[in-house]
Amino acid sequence: MPRPTFFNLPQAKQQKVIESIISEFSQYPLSQGSVARIVKKADIARGSFYQYFDDLEDAYYYVLGLVGEKKMTYLRPILHASPDLPVMDLFKRLFRAGVQFGAEHPQLAKMGALFLQEEKRVRQEVVAEEEEGAIRFYHDLLMKGKQTGEIASDLDLHMAAFVLFHSQMALMERALKQMEWEEGSDVLQEFMTEFDHMLELILYGIIRRES
C-alpha cells in the first residue's frame, strides 16, 4: 500500500503518478519495470517515489488494484442488472464488456494481461490466485446454467470454465495487440463479433449436428 504521503498529494499529482505506473506496466512486466522511467514520466524526483511507495512492487500492486476496480465498473452492471438472463447471454455480455474496456482503456487492459502471464515464477501465488478467482467465477456462472437447465447436466464445469477463461484471455491479448497496430481505427465491432464467435464455438463445440 502507498504511504500516507501519497494520499496527501493533490489529486492531479496522484493521477499523474498513477498514469506513469500504468504506462510502465502496460509495456513491461513487474520484473522489468524501471523506477527511472516512471519518475521521468511522472516528472517527480527519484526520491519522491520512495516517499510514496515502499518499492516498485508496492506501486505495482496498488495500481493493479485500481485496474481491477476500473474493470469491475464495466462488469458489475451486467452482473447486477440481469439476474435471470440466460447464462450464455451473460457470458456474451461479459465478453463484450471486456472488449469495451480494452478498447477504452487499452493500457489498463494491457497491464492486466501482462500481469496474468507474469513470470510464472515470481509471485506465482498472487497470479495463480487471481486466475483461480476468475475461473471460479466462470464456474459459478456455469453452475447456475446447469441448474436452470441451459447446460447439459454432465458437463465438466471446471474444464469448461478453464477453457472459457483461457480462450477469452488469449483472444483479448490478440485483440489488444491489433488495436495497438491499427490504432484509432474502429475495430470494436469486429472484435465483439469475434468474441461472439468464440463463445458460440465453445458453446456448441466443433462437431455440431444442427445448431
Next chain:
Amino acid sequence: MPRPTFFNLPQAKQQKVIESIISEFSQYPLSQGSVARIVKKADIARGSFYQYFDDLEDAYYYVLGLVGEKKMTYLRPILHASPDLPVMDLFKRLFRAGVQFGAEHPQLAKMGALFLQEEKRVRQEVVAEEEEGAIRFYHDLLMKGKQTGEIASDLDLHMAAFVLFHSQMALMERALKQMEWEEGSDVLQEFMTEFDHMLELILYGIIRRES
C-alpha cells in the same frame, strides 16, 4: 549457433552445459537469464561460456531448437503412422503425446512453454511466428476433418484452431506446474484423462443435446 569450440567438447560436457541452459530457461525467460547461474551450474569458467556461444541469446535459441527436435520425436510417429485416422483421434493422440513429453522431460516442456509466453514485446516476431505455425497446423488438421465430414461444414476453422491451441497450452502449463509440486507421483494417467476431457468438451461444446 554455438561456436565450433562447443561441438569439439566431449559429449558429456556438452550435455552438462546444455542441461544447465535448459535448467536456466525452464525457470527464467530469456530476458531474465543469467550467464552467472548457468556457468555455476555447469561448473565451467565464466569465459568458457563465451568460447561456446556468442551470447546468452545464441545459447538460448540453440537449446530451444534441441527442445523442438525432442518434442518432434514424440509427435512425428503419430503424424506419420496414422494417415487416415479420424482427425479427432489424431488430436487426442497428439495431446496425449504432449503430456507424455511433458512428463518425461518436464524441464524441456517448461522451457518451451516459457518461450511461448515470452515477453510479448521482445522478440515478438519469433514467438508470434511459432504460435502462428502451431495454430496453422491445427487449422490444417481441422480442414481435413471438414473434408472427411467429421466436422460441421460451417465451422470457423481459425477460431477452432485458436481455441484448441490456447486451451491445450494453458492446460499443459497447469499440468507442468502440478508435476513440479507433486514431483515423482504418477499423475500421468490423470493428466491424459484431463486432456481427453478438454478435447471432448471443445469437440461437443458446453451446450450439448444428446452426446
Next chain:
Amino acid sequence: MPRPTFFNLPQAKQQKVIESIISEFSQYPLSQGSVARIVKKADIARGSFYQYFDDLEDAYYYVLGLVGEKKMTYLRPILHASPDLPVMDLFKRLFRAGVQFGAEHPQLAKMGALFLQEEKRVRQEVVAEEEEGAIRFYHDLLMKGKQTGEIASDLDLHMAAFVLFHSQMALMERALKQMEWEEGSDVLQEFMTEFDHMLELILYGIIRRES
C-alpha cells in the same frame, strides 16, 4: 556533455573530478583511459561517474574543451593586443605563451599533446580537424607577413605552416617531458630561449648567409 547532475555538484567536487580526469588523460590516451582509476582518484563511487557523464568519451571531450579554453586565455591577449606587430614577433610571443601555459599547467598541456597524437585511427576526424585548424591558423599569420613584405613572396605558405606547427609540437612535447623529470626546477627561461632558437632557425634556414 556532462549531465546536469554534474553541474549541480559543489564547485570543489566538480573540480576534483575534473582534475582526476585531466590526470588520467595526461597519462593515457582516450582509448586507454580507465573509469576505475578516475573514480578512485576522485574518490567517488563507480556509479557516480555515470551519473555525471554518459561515458568515458563524454568526460574526455568535455575536459578537453576546458583545456582548450584555458590555453586560449594565454593566447588571446597576444592575438588581440598587438594587431600590427611584425608577424615573426607574434610567432615568438605565441610560442612563448605556449611554453608559459605548459609550465603553469603541465597536465593540461600534456593532455592536449596526447590528444593530438591520438591513435591516428580512432576519432581520426576530430584530431585531423584540430590539426588542420592549427595549421591553417599559422598559414593565415604567414600570409599577413607576406603582405607586409616581411616574408619572401615565393614562400610555400602551407609547407611553412606545416613545418612550424609540427616542430613546435615536437619541441613542446620534449619540454613537457623534461619538466616532468626536473619537476620544480625553473627551466622556463631555458625553454623559451629554445623556442626562440627554433623559430629563428626556421625563419632564417639552415644555410644562412649573413643573418
Next chain:
Amino acid sequence: MPRPTFFNLPQAKQQKVIESIISEFSQYPLSQGSVARIVKKADIARGSFYQYFDDLEDAYYYVLGLVGEKKMTYLRPILHASPDLPVMDLFKRLFRAGVQFGAEHPQLAKMGALFLQEEKRVRQEVVAEEEEGAIRFYHDLLMKGKQTGEIASDLDLHMAAFVLFHSQMALMERALKQMEWEEGSDVLQEFMTEFDHMLELILYGIIRRES
C-alpha cells in the same frame, strides 16, 4: 627474441606469421594489438603463437627490428655510395629514399611511424632511444656540412636536426595516410617533390633574401 621453435619453422610459415604481425601493428599500436587477430590472420593455433614468442611484446620488437633492417636497405646505399656528396644532397636523397620505402612497403612504414608515436608512456625509453638515435644521425650529417662549409658555422646543430627529423616524420605520416586513401594512384613523384620543398624551406628559411 622468438624462441628456436619459430626459426625451425619452414620459411613460408615464418613469413606468414611475420606478415600477420606487421599487418596488426601497422593498424594498432603495441598496446592495442590483439593476439587473437594475429593468429586468425596467420591461420595458426592460439597456442602456437606462444610457442614462437614469449608474448605480444616479444613478437612486436622482433618484427620491428626486421622493419628497421628493411628500411636500412633503402638508406645504406646512399650513405655508403656517396661519401663526398654535399650534405644537403644527401638529405634530399635520404628523404626520397624514405618516400620510396613508404610507397613500396606502406605497412612497414606505417608500423614504424606508429612505433615512433607509441604511447609516450609505455616503453618510453625504447622509443626515446630510437628517436635520439635518428636525431643524432641527422646531427652528425649536419656537422659534416659545417666542416665542409656548406652550413653556417653558428648554426644550432641540435635544433636543426630536431626540426629536420620531426618535420620529415610528420610529412611522412601525412603521405602514408594519403597513400592509403588514394591507394594505387601514382603519387610517388608528387610526394618526392613535396619532401624536396620541405627540405629547401628548412635549408633556406622562411625569410629569404635572394635564394
Next chain:
DNA sequence: CATGAATGAGAATTCATTCAT
C-alpha cells in the same frame, strides 16, 4: 514533503596466457 546525489552490487563481455593432449 521534495529533492537528487551517492552507493555498490551485479550484469555482460573480452582476452592474454596457460596447459593438457
Next chain:
DNA sequence: GATGAATGAATTCTCATTCAT
C-alpha cells in the same frame, strides 16, 4: 611441435534504493 579448450581477472555500464539537506 601443434592444438585449442580453460581460465579468471578486468573492463564498462546499470539501477534500485538510501539519505542528507
